Amino acid sequence: MGRKSAPIHIHVAEQTKEVDDCLAWSGTRPVRYLLDHFDVSSRWCGIHATHMTADETQRMAASGMIAGLCPTTEANLGDGIFPAAAFLTAKGAIAIGSDSHISVSPAEDLRQLEYSQRLRDRTRNALASGPGKSTGRALFDAALKGGARSMAQPVGALAPGLRADITVLDDDHPALIGRSQDRALDSWIFSGGNSCVRDVFVAGHHVVQNRRHIREEAILKNFRAAVKRLTA
Numbered sequence: 637m638g639r640k641s642a643p644i645h646i647h648v649a650e651q652t653k654e655v656d657d658c659l660a661w662s663g664t665r666p667v668r669y670l671l672d673h674f675d676v677s678s679r680w681c682g683i684h685a686t687h688m689t690a691d692e693t694q695r696m697a698a699s700g701m702i703a704g705l706c707p708t709t710e711a712n713l714g715d716g717i718f719p720a721a722a723f724l725t726a727k728g729a730i731a732i733g734s735d736s737h738i739s740v741s742p743a744e745d746l747r748q749l750e751y752s753q754r755l756r757d758r759t760r761n762a763l764a765s766g767p768g769k770s771t772g773r774a775l776f777d778a779a780l781k782g783g784a785r786s787m788a789q790p791v792g793a794l795a796p797g798l799r800a801d802i803t804v805l806d807d808d809h810p811a812l813i814g815r816s817q818d819r820a821l822d823s824w825i826f827s828g829g830n831s832c833v834r835d836v837f838v839a840g841h842h843v844v845q846n847r848r849h850i851r852e853e854a855i856l857k858n859f860r861a862a863v864k865r866l867t868a
């Protein structure tokens with residue numbers, strides 16, 4: 637991948653202090669500054685983009701720049717709430733990431749994203765694509781599509797030519813019994829979370845088998861040694 641096609645990820649407008657500092661320095665808010673001064677396109681991924689005016693939200697969505705959201709990190713740091721309802725209505729693309737690793741659960745991050753909108757707007761099913769539609773499905777599909785594009789990697793769907801990254805949920809997990817399709821996605825995201833995951837394939841390699849990573853013991857041993865070294 638060349639310099640001209642590699643994705644560009646940039647932190648922007650995560651905390652209000654950043655916005656204030658940028659205003660003091662340039663007279664312009666950070667997202668607007670990016671849109672005004674750079675050739676922002678779908679190659680770009682604005683990480684956080686928490687604090688935007690309605691105009692910045694519309695313009696960022698129209699530019700194709702992906703919003704790289706880290707909802708549990710943003711909640712943990714008290715950053716603020718991304719305007720996801722307006723951004724998705726404006727056909728903006730989103731991806732999620734773990735950032736500070738306060739959580740490493742995509743289900744939990746998607747749940748936090750949805751719940752932050754509900755709490756702010758005192759609504760339900762804030763990011764579903766329409767009345768009666770599955771919120772989990774809307775969040776999952778949006779994050780897969782935007783996530784794949786934000787990395788410029790052949791991932792994000794089960795299709796010929798794409799990398800075989802597969803998560804298998806446990807249909808015997810209490811949160812998933814009797815659930816299938818969109819209802820299973822809703823139950824995974826809003827209820828069971830990581831405990832629903834039974835198997836994981838990465839590029840076709842079966843790395844988590846019946847809830848155990850194939851190198852779990854070695855990884856834990858190395859991790860323990862690394863932490864010990866760092867804290868000695």
Ligand SMILES: [Zn+2]
Pocket residue numbers: 647650683684706735
């Ligand atoms: Zn960050």
